[in-house]
Amino acid sequence: MIDKTIPSAAEAVADIPDGASLAVGGFGLSGNPIALIDALLAQGTRDLSVVSNNCGVDDWGLGVLLNARRIRKMTSSYVGENKEFERRFLSGELELELTPQGTLAEKLRAGGAGIAAFYTQTGVGTQVAEGGLPRRYDGAGGVAAASPAKDVRTFETTGTALPYVLEEAIITDFALVHAARGDTHGNLVFHKAARNFNPLAAMAGRVCIAQVEELVQPGEIDPDDVHLPGIYVHRIVTVGTGITKRIERRTVRTAEGQ
Template sequence: MDKTWGSAAEAVADIPDGASLAVGGFGLSGNPTALIEALYAQGTSGLSVASNNCGVDDWGLGILLGAGRIRKVTASYVGENKEFERQFLSGELELELTPQGTLAEKLRAGGAGIAAFFTKTGLGTQVATGGLPRRYDADGSVAVASPEKEVRTFGKGDYVLEEAIVTDFALVHALRGDRHGNLVFNKAARNFNPLAAMSGRVCIAQVEELVEPGELDPDHIHLPGVYVHRMIEVGTDTEKRIERRTVRTEGA
């Protein structure tokens, strides 16, 4: 049951071109940077990525994006990344823009074996009626638009059908994990990492601290090891960034 691997490069080595990935992170919090960098180093391309956002120009998923390795992104927030904007508007990148809570539930549902679910989110908007640009042509016209989704009435309300997300692989970052794959996440890094982990058929986790089985309090485990297949330890001094630092001037 020991799920630890020797290096990030070994853990991602079988991710092929064209694979689908669920990637954890909330902004730049909890990005699995070691795994992303290993994937970049091995040259994997044509990736379809589901993640809350796509990093920034030189960090997180932005590294793969800038190298032209990502063909499609399913995300809820795509700000802070000029290269993302350029690729999308020029027709190089496909984007499935999804409300944040809906994206979270699509990932969770995929991991729970739920094929689809109904939600009020997006009702009466292009999220439901379709027509949102997913990919542009080079001349600026819409090459691919979002489809119309099923709307059904339950009780006195209408709801939109959303399909679950199941990906080939998941890449996640955790604060602590044991050799059986049980994971503990830290603060905002907990927002999307557990959900991304659930949706991947093969989940690869990088942890800051690796402990022995039994050292984690069962009541403190955020994601059980049944969802995790491979683990690497990256250490507690791994670099962490934020999108924008705002501080007060002295004496303010």
């Protein structure tokens, strides 16, 4: 019997070294593995290269690692809600590999599926394919490092010959994810919007660490309800259902008649 449970978040991330690459689940603040992120912050790990849709906000999610200057590079598709991210990128303190959102999702999935690279139409005719996207600034308004040009080939898939750009898969040293439910074998169930980049990030990590709100025994999750099979998960930490869940941007309207 394989029991993948770890007593605490601190123990689960203890072997993540300085300079490691991480795939981290979450979209905005939904599905952020905050207990694992906080444990990594407390541990003092630095010089991290992180792949995630975004970098949280200034005081939550991956933003806490960014504020502590623990992140060297981000590979993301959206960075608009984090003021410190903007400041550090424009000042040359942070490297950024900006990637179209669907492409980023497929790069993570491909890494987990053992696919080295794939061709996509997304980005053809732009700096994504042609190169020149700023990856790091020099602090004086100039570009210190830019993205390289990528291979573009023509394929006839719909009766019309069209150009496609080559995108390489992403595989990271570790993955940090959040799930609503999991069993001791690592089978995971994600709740609604938290089923965003979490399964994909989990697949891409050589070692996947999952925090779950509820831990059950093998067989208690119907196989048809499993969103991510335990083969991708190596460690599980229970964080309970009472953990804080932040909303990135709360919008309300006045009820009718008021």
